[in-house]
Amino acid sequence: MSRIQENTGFICEWCGAEVLPLNNGSYRNHCPFCLHSKHVDVLPGDRKNQCRGLMQPLTVRHNPKKGWQIVHRCITCGAEQANIIADADVQPDDIGQLTRLSG
Secondary structure, rough: OHHHHOOOEEOOOOOOOEEEEOOOOOOOEEOOOOOOOEOOOOOOOOOOOOOOOEEEEEEEEOOOOEEEEEEEEEOOOOEEEEEEOOOOOOOOOHHHEEEHHOO
16 A cells, blocks of 8 residues: 555544645644544554554653654553654644643
């Protein structure tokens, strides 16, 4: 599967918002409105994880190599992973939601 095919929009299973794909070469992996994600990747963008549980945003952290990230925990299996904050021109992550996670 090509990178273009993998970077698709989706309907958020948590809040129902229409989420557009990123246009900056990265993968969209969480809703920019409620910040929830879905446990779909083993490696970023591969969509090979069988869990498919919803991932709840827990907090934000700064990674010196990757920048600001949202830490998510899967409500099905408990796995945690960090996703880079989307500051793209199309649907950037909601700053109010990010601020609430940081406090």
